[in-house]
Amino acid sequence: MLHKLTAKVKGASYSFVRNKLPKYCHRSRLLSSIYYGVFDKSFAREHQAVLAGRIKHVEEASQEKGNYFLMVRNTHRLEKGLLMRPRRAVFAKEYIGETMDNFESIWNHKEISGNPQMKWFYDVLSSYFESAGTDPDIEKYQERFKKKVNGFDTAMARADTPVKAVPYHRLQEQSSHITFEEFYKLTRQRRSVRWFDARPVPRELIDKAVLAANQSPSACNRQPYEFRIFDDPALVQEVTKYPMGTSGYGHNIPVMIVLVGNLDAYFDERDRHVIYIDASLAAMSFMLALETMGLSSCSINWPDVEEKEVKMEKFLKLKTQQRALMCMAVGYSDPEGMVAFSEKRPLDQIRQYN
Numbered sequence: 001m002l003h004k005l006t007a008k009v010k011g012a013s014y015s016f017v018r019n020k021l022p023k024y025c026h027r028s029r030l031l032s033s034i035y036y037g038v039f040d041k042s043f044a045r046e047h048q049a050v051l052a053g054r055i056k057h058v059e060e061a062s063q064e065k066g067n068y069f070l071m072v073r074n075t076h077r078l079e080k081g082l083l084m085r086p087r088r089a090v091f092a093k094e095y096i097g098e099t100m101d102n103f104e105s106i107w108n109h110k111e112i113s114g115n116p117q118m119k120w121f122y123d124v125l126s127s128y129f130e131s132a133g134t135d136p137d138i139e140k141y142q143e144r145f146k147k148k149v150n151g152f153d154t155a156m157a158r159a160d161t162p163v164k165a166v167p168y169h170r171l172q173e174q175s176s177h178i179t180f181e182e183f184y185k186l187t188r189q190r191r192s193v194r195w196f197d198a199r200p201v202p203r204e205l206i207d208k209a210v211l212a213a214n215q216s217p218s219a220c221n222r223q224p225y226e227f228r229i230f231d232d233p234a235l236v237q238e239v240t241k242y243p244m245g246t247s248g249y250g251h252n253i254p255v256m257i258v259l260v261g262n263l264d265a266y267f268d269e270r271d272r273h274v275i276y277i278d279a280s281l282a283a284m285s286f287m288l289a290l291e292t293m294g295l296s297s298c299s300i301n302w303p304d305v306e307e308k309e310v311k312m313e314k315f316l317k318l319k320t321q322q323r324a325l326m327c328m329a330v331g332y333s334d335p336e337g338m339v340a341f342s343e344k345r346p347l348d349q350i351r352q353y354n
Ligand SMILES: Cc1cc2nc3c(=O)[nH]c(=O)nc-3n(C[C@H](O)[C@H](O)[C@H](O)COP(=O)(O)O)c2cc1C
Pocket: 190, 191, 192, 193, 194, 243, 244, 245, 246, 298, 299, 300, 301, 302, 326, 340, 341, 342
């Protein structure tokens, strides 16, 4: 009796919080914040992740090991300064100090020869200092740079690419020969495939698709994501259970991928959505690249449901600032299995000029 009464009260209060209260709270930002701060914890994990990311970002920037994301962002900013028309005689004065601090720290800790981004940092900074003009503030950093990289040119002579990693003019003859028609065909060929045959997927092909994904645009080139790839059958079965959208076909997925976003790429909340955008752009290139190699895929939603988040967090050993973003099933499609037609919205429904 008491049990039934408790359930009834719980049901009524859930319905009040879920349906009635939002009707008042949505009218103001403060009330909305109170609603999500007190009555509904849907955003609690995201709030904590954003905050943890920002703090890690800021702390790392002033620590001995340096902040790699900051270094990438600032190198990108320097490149934009170098390619600006007309180029300003003096630029980047406000962030060259923090760039050099982080460059020196990263230089001390990362393997120089194996990481092409180290060469990019080096080349862009070299170009910047060559063209920065005479400014006493900048000259002081130029001296620090020279001292730090003393002897690096010899190391780079052994590197894969002798090309300077700085702004350049694109050459027509180096363009791809893919026509729009062929590209469009590829986009239509890609359909979400849910039935796979038992052939194992060579890691080499997945890596190639990740390489293509790696060329996707990302805000300030930070690439705040990771592909966590599972091809061990036991682990695939385990991770396939976590999202909601794999029921009925999860058992035949040969490879399961979880895209993870790193919120420590940002120093400010304003960029908190960028993990989703950047990872989605990469995911699209990844899936198209798979198609060119005869492989198929299906995107799988990652719902922000606390109980599921806890399982995924444990499985992937995620840090507080890391978020699972989406999953992807990958494999060779089973020709006996069908795909949904998935007709798309007509052009005039999805585009509008001016
Ligand atoms: C973010 C996202 C989440 C998705 N989640 C699921 C899912 O959980 N389960 C599933 O079977 N398909 C899922 N899909 C696949 C969509 O159903 C599919 O992309 C859509 O119906 C269009 O079909 P197409 O991919 O063949 O063009 C998802 C796709 C995206 C982009």
